Structure formats: C-alpha cells, structure tokens
Amino acid sequence: MIEEIIFAGFGGQGILLGGGLIAQAAMKDGLWATWFPSYGPEMRGGTCNCLVACSDDEIGSPIFNVYDTALIMNLPSLEKFGPMVHPGGLLMVNSSLIRVEKPRSDVRLVEVPVNDLAREAGSDRAANVVMVGAFCAVRSIVRPETVADVLREKFASKGPKVIDLNLRALEFGRRAVEGVTV
Amino acid sequence: MSDTRRLVKGNEALAIGAVHGGCECFFGYPITPQNEVPELLSSLMPAHGRVFLQAESEVASINMIYGAAAAGKRAMSSSSSPGISLMMEGLSYIAGAELPCVLINVMRGGPGLGNIAASQSDYFQATKGGGHGDYRCICLAPWNVQEMYEHTRIAFDLADRYRVPVFVLADAVLGSMMEPADIPEQPPPIQPIEKPWATVGLNGRSKHNIVNSLYLEPEVLSDHNEKLQVCYRKITAQEQRFDTRLTEDAEYLLVAYGISARVAYSAAKLARAEGIRVGLFRPVTCWPYPSEALRKIMSRAKGTLVFELSAGQMLEDARLAAPGDHPVAFFGKMGGVLPTPAQVADEIRKFVEGLHG
Known part of the structure; x- marks a missing residue:
C-alpha cells in the first residue's frame, strides 16, 4: 500500500503543518512516511503545497506529480493539481473558498467547508486541521486518534486552549464527512 | 515503534549527527538549501559547550576549520554548491596538511549561482579534486534522512582515523524533506583518537609539531605525496560501501x-x-x-x-x-x-x- 497525497493552498493556511500532521501520524501508526515542501519566497499569500507519502513499505521517491489524494484549500491549487489526481483517486476541496464548476467524473469529489467549520470550532486558522480530520475519516490511512495525539504533543507548549481548539477542528472535519467513505 | 523514532528534516538530522559525531567547532556562512543546518547548530553547539561561529565568508570558514583541525579539534562546515567552490583552496591545504575535517555539501543546481533545486553536479568536485593537487576526500552519499544523521555522525570518525577531509554529499530534496529516523537522545560513545600531531603546545616534548602544506624540495614533496597515496590506497581497500x-x-x-x-x-x-x-x-x-x-x-x-x-x-x-x-x-x-x-x-x-x- 502506498498513498501519495498533495496538500495545497496559499501560504498562511497551515499547509505544511497539515501535511506534517498526516506524516507524523503515519509514523506513529507504524507506517513509512515522507514529507516534502514546496513554497514561494513569500511568508503569506503565495502558493504553497507539500507532498506526503504514507506506505507499509520503504518509500522510494518523496516527489511525485500524480496523486492518490489531493487536499485542496484554494482555487488556484484546484486548477493546478485537480487534473493530476489519479483516475479513481480522491479530491477533497475546501468548499468555503471554492465552488467546483466542472467536477471530474473519474475521481471521488468530497467538498468540506473547512473555513466555516474552523471558525465554528474557534478559529479560522484551524482550517488545515479540519481538512486533516475529514481526510482521516474518508480514507483510513492514518487514525484520527493518532492525529489527535500528534496535536496534543505539537501544541503542548501552547496550552490547553489551543489543543482543545485543534481537537475540536479535527472532530468537526470528521463529522462533516460522516457516512462518506472511499 | 521505537521511542527514538522522530519525524525530522534531513538538514536537521544532519545537524544532530554532527553533534553526536563529536563536532567541536562549526564554522559556516548561510546559503540555501542547507540553512536549517546552521540554524539548528547555532543553538545546539553552545548548549553542548562547543563552538558555533558564522564566519564572514566561506573562504574564512574553511580556513577556520584549517586552524581548528590543526589544533586537534573535530571541525566542520556546511554549505551548498557555490559556497563549497569557494572553500576548495582551503580544502586542498587541509588535505595537503593531512588534517581531518567534515564538509557538508547540500547540492543545488549549477554551474555558477545556478538555482536552489536539487542537483548532483558536484560529484566530480567531491570525488576527483575540486581543489588542486593529488588529494582525495572520503565522500559519503546519504539517500534518506536516517543516513543524513548517520553519515554526518560517522564522518568525524572516518576523518580522524585517516586524517583526511570527509564530504557528506547530499542535495536540496534530502535536506528539506522530512521522514522518520531513529535518532537517540544520547549519542553512542565516541572513541577518542590520539592526535600526537596536533598543535596544542609542547606538553613536555622537545620538538614542535608543525602543520604545513609547503614542501619546496621536489623530492620531499614527492615523498609527502607518496605517503598521502598510501593512505588513499588504504581507504580504497577498507572503506568502499554500497x-x-x-x-x-x-x-x-x-x-x-x-x-x-x-x-x-x-x-x-x-x-x-x-x-x-x-x-x-x-x-x-x-x-x-x-x-x-x-x-x-x-x-x-x-x-x-x-x-x-x-x-x-x-x-x-x-x-x-x-x-x-x-x-x-x-x-x-x-x-x-x-x-x-x-x-x-x-x-x-x-x-x-x-x-x-
């Protein structure tokens, strides 16, 4: 088994951290994992993506240009990476910011209003975590409980408020796709 | 899952490998795509009571290594292709003076300033010269984050054992990617290697140690070269890894x-x-x-x-x-x-x- 994922959006959406959560959880679940970042020189606003591979076998190239799953946080990323999802693959789209005009018939499209759900959870900034929660629920590559553990460790120094916010965001993501499996 | 397993960037694993390898002095100048190395070492080295110094240039860095290595210290620098080119004169001196040191090259596109993407076009430079003269450097080529750590750690032992510079030849992808690696909290113990040649004072001896690469008499330089070649043949016989x-x-x-x-x-x-x-x-x-x-x-x-x-x-x-x-x-x-x-x-x-x- 190998799952090759792209997590894409603009700088400031927590793309690199979101992909890192998946890779870290995969490692904790005993899988091989790689994470590779790609971003422009800007701190915020530029395009940003990361490639994450999770596998039960040693991983070769950490870089790939066709994806089993694309986690798409903004419109330019949908236009750029949407066509590069394998037929039969999974396309998860941030429907708070993107309306999919012409959905591909050969990929599974899951729309999640991650910004709205993050705001509901307590902060827009947790939109990346909502997306990760939804992904974990739809595709059983990494367990949501493991991602929750990773969040607790990662934000340990930031205190219980930040941890609770992120755990809530993760749960809202999971609930948003209840009943959807791929 | 072992509790030493962590998700870490290649450049960070490399920096930890340097500390665990007993690096006592880091001298460097910033360049992409290896900046996480000095970034992390700038806190790790002082925390371990060791020297971290951002030099004014790569030329200065390599000559600081020359001095530290002559005094018997485990010294290193990390850079990327154009920066490594700047160090080649000093590297030749270090090889000529039979000094150990570790040089990291997180390769990027060239020639010239090139770009900051992954490339492997410095192979000739690392393995067949770079600087002038008949010298060789051991060259380790990691392919994952685990080896970014391991190779940098063992590079110091290899350098001391043979009194040669050792390259760790990585690239922009290995430097910036993360993957799980087993990195212990406490490094394995280091077997200190005697350095009777080091310039650390007479300590009761009657003759000065001199570190030098200048041999004006052709016969003397020829003998010196022969001695280097004996060392390189020994390395060739003992250190081939695949x-x-x-x-x-x-x-x-x-x-x-x-x-x-x-x-x-x-x-x-x-x-x-x-x-x-x-x-x-x-x-x-x-x-x-x-x-x-x-x-x-x-x-x-x-x-x-x-x-x-x-x-x-x-x-x-x-x-x-x-x-x-x-x-x-x-x-x-x-x-x-x-x-x-x-x-x-x-x-x-x-x-x-x-x-x-």
Whole structure:
C-alpha cells in the first residue's frame, strides 16, 4: 500500500503543518512516511503545497506529480493539481473558498467547508486541521486518534486552549464527512 | 515503534549527527538549501559547550576549520554548491596538511549561482579534486534522512582515523524533506583518537609539531605525496560501501546514489510491475567508489542504466567498474529537474528494448 497525497493552498493556511500532521501520524501508526515542501519566497499569500507519502513499505521517491489524494484549500491549487489526481483517486476541496464548476467524473469529489467549520470550532486558522480530520475519516490511512495525539504533543507548549481548539477542528472535519467513505 | 523514532528534516538530522559525531567547532556562512543546518547548530553547539561561529565568508570558514583541525579539534562546515567552490583552496591545504575535517555539501543546481533545486553536479568536485593537487576526500552519499544523521555522525570518525577531509554529499530534496529516523537522545560513545600531531603546545616534548602544506624540495614533496597515496590506497581497500535493492534476480541494473537512488528505487518497482527484472545498486561511498561490488553485480546482469542529476559524472566510475562487454547507458537531468519514477521507468524500458532490438 502506498498513498501519495498533495496538500495545497496559499501560504498562511497551515499547509505544511497539515501535511506534517498526516506524516507524523503515519509514523506513529507504524507506517513509512515522507514529507516534502514546496513554497514561494513569500511568508503569506503565495502558493504553497507539500507532498506526503504514507506506505507499509520503504518509500522510494518523496516527489511525485500524480496523486492518490489531493487536499485542496484554494482555487488556484484546484486548477493546478485537480487534473493530476489519479483516475479513481480522491479530491477533497475546501468548499468555503471554492465552488467546483466542472467536477471530474473519474475521481471521488468530497467538498468540506473547512473555513466555516474552523471558525465554528474557534478559529479560522484551524482550517488545515479540519481538512486533516475529514481526510482521516474518508480514507483510513492514518487514525484520527493518532492525529489527535500528534496535536496534543505539537501544541503542548501552547496550552490547553489551543489543543482543545485543534481537537475540536479535527472532530468537526470528521463529522462533516460522516457516512462518506472511499 | 521505537521511542527514538522522530519525524525530522534531513538538514536537521544532519545537524544532530554532527553533534553526536563529536563536532567541536562549526564554522559556516548561510546559503540555501542547507540553512536549517546552521540554524539548528547555532543553538545546539553552545548548549553542548562547543563552538558555533558564522564566519564572514566561506573562504574564512574553511580556513577556520584549517586552524581548528590543526589544533586537534573535530571541525566542520556546511554549505551548498557555490559556497563549497569557494572553500576548495582551503580544502586542498587541509588535505595537503593531512588534517581531518567534515564538509557538508547540500547540492543545488549549477554551474555558477545556478538555482536552489536539487542537483548532483558536484560529484566530480567531491570525488576527483575540486581543489588542486593529488588529494582525495572520503565522500559519503546519504539517500534518506536516517543516513543524513548517520553519515554526518560517522564522518568525524572516518576523518580522524585517516586524517583526511570527509564530504557528506547530499542535495536540496534530502535536506528539506522530512521522514522518520531513529535518532537517540544520547549519542553512542565516541572513541577518542590520539592526535600526537596536533598543535596544542609542547606538553613536555622537545620538538614542535608543525602543520604545513609547503614542501619546496621536489623530492620531499614527492615523498609527502607518496605517503598521502598510501593512505588513499588504504581507504580504497577498507572503506568502499554500497547498498542494493531488488538485485537478487535482476537482469538489468540501475545505478544511482542519493536522491536519484530514491527515484530509481520507485522506478525499479514500476518496471518490475511490467515484468522487467530491474535491481538497484547504490554507491554509499562515492569515493572510494564501490567498484568491486558493482563489477560483481554487473557481471550477472545484461546491462546497466546509470541515473544521476547531472550530465553524467558518477557514470564515469560506473563505466570504469564495468566488465569489458557490459553495456552501460545513461539517463540524467540537469539544472534542478528531478524526473519522476515513471520517466525513469520509461528510460529502463527503452534501454532494455535497445539491448534486444
């Protein structure tokens, strides 16, 4: 088994951290994992993506240009990476910011209003975590409980408020796709 | 899962490897794509009571290493291609003076300023010179984050054992990617190596230690060179390292190192899914090149495709290792372009078809 994922959006959406959560959880679940970042020189606003591979076998190239799953946080990323999802693959789209005009018939499209759900959870900034929660629920590559553990460790120094916010965001993501499996 | 396993960037693993390898002095100047190395070392080194110094240039860095190494300290620098070029004069002096040190090159596209994407076009520089004179440097080529740590850690032992500079030859992808690596909290103990040649004062001896690379008399310099060559022959005999994947039943070989070997490994799996039995041979030391092992594996195969991010540099060593009638072909990309596994698998298919055409 190998799952090759792209997590894409603009700088400031927590793309690199979101992909890192998946890779870290995969490692904790005993899988091989790689994470590779790609971003422009800007701190915020530029395009940003990361490639994450999770596998039960040693991983070769950490870089790939066709994806089993694309986690798409903004419109330019949908236009750029949407066509590069394998037929039969999974396309998860941030429907708070993107309306999919012409959905591909050969990929599974899951729309999640991650910004709205993050705001509901307590902060827009947790939109990346909502997306990760939804992904974990739809595709059983990494367990949501493991991602929750990773969040607790990662934000340990930031205190219980930040941890609770992120755990809530993760749960809202999971609930948003209840009943959807791929 | 072992509790020493952590998800870490290649450059960070490398920095921890330096601390665990007993590095006492780091001198460097910033350059992308290796900046996480000095960033992390700037806090780790002082925390361990060691020296971290951002020099005014790469030329200064390498000469600070020259001084620290002469005084018997484990010294290193980390840079990327253009910065390494600036250090070549000093490196030649260090090799000439028989001093140990560690140099990290997180390679980027060249020549000149090039770009900051992954490339492997500094192979000649690392393995066949770079600076002037008949000298060699041991060259380790990691292919994953685990080896970014391991190679940097053991580089200090190798350097001290043979009194030579050791290169860790990485690239922009290995530097910036994260993957799990087993890195202990406490480093394995370091076996100190006596350095009776170090310039640390007389300490009761009657004769000064002198560190120098100037030998004006041709016969004297010739003898000095012979002595260096004896050391290089010993390294060649003792330190060839390599790794293989899927070679047991392989009819065809891919030869690649570093990040190229990762892509080649994926490509070999793709080719095997189509029924082409391909194996991967990976030089772990680029110098000394694992020629003997490669020759043996080649002699069982029908042909070899060398894959590198260069115009064909390691290719020359693979060709030298090949038995006379063994076909060796090449696929490479330059300028920071990293081919996909599918592209490399296409090249394998074309190569195999060509052999049987």
